Amino acid sequence: MAELAAEGKSPDVVFWVGCAGSFDDRAKRVTKEIARILQHVNLNFAILGEEESCTGDPAKRAGNEFLFQMTAFQNIQVLNGYGVKKLVTGCPHCFNTIKNEYPDLGGHYEVIHHSTLIQGLIDEGKLRIQGGTYKGKKITFHDSCYLGRANGIYEAPRAALLALDADLAEMKKSKSQGLCCGAGGAQMFKEAEKGNAEVNHLRAEQALETGAEIIAVGCPFCHTMMSDGVKHHNKEAEVRVLDIAELIGHGLQ
Amino acid sequence: MVEQIIFLALLTLGIGLFVRSIQKIRRNIFLGRPLQINDRKAERWKLMGMVALGQSKMVVRPLAGFFHILIYAGFVLINIEVLEIILDGLTGSHRIFADVFGGVYNLAIGFFEVLAVLVMLACFVFLVRRLSGKPARVSSIQLKGWAYTDAMLILGIELVLMSALLLMNAAEGAMPHSDKAPFLVSAFISPWFLGFSPESLHLIERTAWWFHAVGILAFLNYLPFSKHFHIVLAFPNVWYSKLGAKGKFPNHEAIKKEVELMMNPSAEANGAQPQGDEPIKFGAKDVADLSWKQLLDAYSCTECGRCSSECPANQTGKLLSPRKIMMDTRDRLEEVGRNIDKHGSDFVDGKSLLGDYISEEELWACTTCNACTQACPVNIDPLSIIMDLRRELVLEQSKAPGSLTAMFNNVENNGAPWPFSPSDRGSWRQS
Missing domain, CATH: 3.40.50 (Rossmann fold)
Structure with missing residues (x-):
């Protein structure tokens, strides 16, 4: 994302990889498949890489609202800084938190889960x-x-x-x-x-x-x-x- | 005339006591934190129509749902007859609606009698179900003490009240030259009274009438002390229930202000003022730290146990039971209420919902999966109470399990719940 922004370009969608998708060996294979699907349909997408952080879902649900909000604010700062409008993610927890809980903290984005993306692409005939x-x-x-x-x-x-x-x-x-x-x-x-x-x-x-x-x-x-x-x-x-x-x-x- | 005076006195007493009980419950509920819920009114009315009136979530379990609807329909419709009982009692008339409605009246009473039989059938089925031990959630296996007695009493009382209604009509039908009876169902009971003198028949009819009238007033006053109060509170509870995505957990405004100040000290100048004199509570330790809606939830619970039977933790033998969370909240609230009655509102008994009623082990077993909120036929939200108590444990008492504290540290230092470096986030592209 940083590289794209440096070139003055903006992607159609940001692929929010999530912690599991970044670090868990089994989930990384899924991440690659999602990326492959995005490439297959020529979607112009970017990842945040190092600038992505935990959404705060586990912290909030474990009772640590402070930590949740601090993490959330950081992510929102990054996303808003790049002017991100749309995100796709392979993790329902990231999906739920960004979609439902970030708006109250100033983060307003269209977020879709990869299953919804795939359904849409199939319906549009882009994914055969x-x-x-x-x-x-x-x-x-x-x-x-x-x-x-x-x-x-x-x-x-x-x-x-x-x-x-x-x-x-x-x-x-x-x-x-x-x-x-x-x-x-x-x-x-x-x-x-x-x-x-x-x-x-x-x-x-x-x-x-x-x-x-x-x-x-x-x-x-x-x-x-x-x-x-x-x-x-x-x-x-x-x-x-x-x-x-x-x-x-x-x-x- | 004496009868009318007695009736008026009983009616006044019955309604007066009921109002007093309601006021007490109302007071208890509003011991909770203030919370404004008045958005999306049209949606709320529709939801109330579907879930409370239409019982849409009851029929997820079709058999229990069907019998419940029988009792419910019986309760609502037969109560039209209660209006007649009140009017007769006050004016000294006999079946005042019979003369007004003529032929329709006999049809209506016949219909009510059929309903009464169906209610009795449903009560019987539910009694047998509770006694048989299956499902365990409604039997004495899982429901102990007063909770089980309460459930059995309600079914028993309804059976007795319906019997009185039918007996009254049957006695009237057996009277020679009765111009109002026979009615559809009680006509089959009337032959039992063959050979009874008109005086005894009259006595039976009057006794049953008084029994029914006083019974209803007594039952009305039993409601506020019973889980059966759900017949009233189901409606407001659904109206005020959480709308929108179940996955959206409420934002904590007080914490938001703190975090904003922490992250951006100059924000104070932009209106993010620190809180006033009230110490900010980050979690809930006792019932007064919960919102009034959460306390309304507790009073609306009829202890059916559908939440716990769908709960993943409960199904795998963990200590957590969402139903117990609601029953504990109500029990504690009642206790706090009694303390206020006895010792005044400043009394502190040194007990709290968290610790004395609900344990840490229960709270940490929750997966926040929303199965309980989905299962509840009246949209009670046990999950929100669990979350508020968890926040109390973590933010006020620093009592998170060790592994979660490690996770917090990872999120804080590495931006991930695991101890991986942020610089490896893109590594999936190479592997």
Whole structure:
């Protein structure tokens, strides 16, 4: 972004990579697929690189409103400094925070999650999917809380899966009644409280019950949680956990 | 005439006591922080129509939703008959609407009788359900003490009241030359009274009438002490509920001012004044630190447990139960209210919602997934209370779990929840 700005250019959209997308090895692969899709449709995009910082979601949800606001103000300063109008992100937590919580702090942007972007590109005919790889394969989609219940986005990721000609199987708990993967509310960064089971094991069990070969996700934290859950049930050889961006990216020529 | 005077006295007493209870609840609710909610009125009325009146979230679980609607419809419609009871009681008339509405009257009473039977059926089903232990959330397995007794009492009282109504009509139908009865359902009960003298029939009819009338007044006064008060508060609670994205957690204005001052000291000159005399509360320790809407939530809860049954933490055996968060808030608020009644408003009992009622372990089990707020049939928001109490733990008491403190440090120093350097943010392009 800094380089573009130095040249006096501005991108159509800023790709907000997010911390997981920047540092988590599994999520980095998803980041690359999102970038590949953006390049594929010739979208003029930029990343903030070093100037991007945590949105503050885990801090706010862990009760540290001070830290949240300080981080948020810094990000807003950067974004407003570049005159950014539109962002796309692969993380529902970043998406939710920037979209819903930054406006009160002076950050007003159009933010879209990559599943919505993909749905739009498919609808516009800009993204033609070679359905071969996943045609007829049974795929189930795990709704992430911060995309689904938090923001009412249930159809965009499913539309992307349908574009693959996949056999979409719903879990017994899905959409507005979907079960959390267990990572939200800063749980990702702490040990779970005492209980008789792990949330991600339970959710993975629900996903496996569908008989799907692929569990599709749209969130880096769900991705980790579901992968670990599948491993817990010793199914990692048969069942893969893939992000919507990977599924679509694999189908591109 | 004596009967009318007794009735008037009972009616005045019943309504008077009820009003007093309401005032107390109102006072308790407004012990909460002020909060202005009066935006998007059209949307709010529509929401109230759908969720409170239309019970749109009840039918997510179709069977329970269906029987609940039966009881609810019975309650609302049969209460039209209560108007007649009041008028008869005050004027000494007998079935005052019968002469006014003629044939329609018999039709209406027949309809009410059918409803009464359906209400009894639903109450019976719900009683059996609670006794059978399935689902656990409504049985004595999860609901202990008063909460369970309260639930059983409500169902019992409704069964008795409906029986009295049918018995009254049946006794009238059995009377020779009755010009008002028989009615649709009670006509089948009337034959039980075959061979009864007109005097005994009259006595049965009058007893049932008084029982029903006094029973309703007593039940009315039971409501404010019971979870059953949700029939009243469901409406305002939905009207004032959170609109827009569930993922938007409220911005903390006082903290915003502090942060603005911290980041830009010259902002003070631009109107970002430090707060006045009131010490700024960053979180909520006790009920008075919560907003009045959160306290209204607590009084609106009917302890159905749908929130907890959808809660990921609760489903995996953690201590957290959103229903308990709401019940604790109400219990503590009632306790604070009783303290004020006894010792005046400055009394401090040294207890608080956080610590004495809700533990840290419960609060840290929440994934903020909004399953509880989605599940609640009357749009209660347990999550907002959890968040306010978490903020109290972290910002006022510095009691964040160690791993979260480490995460805070990472966010502050590295701009990420993990200890990675910002300079590696672009590394995904090379790998």
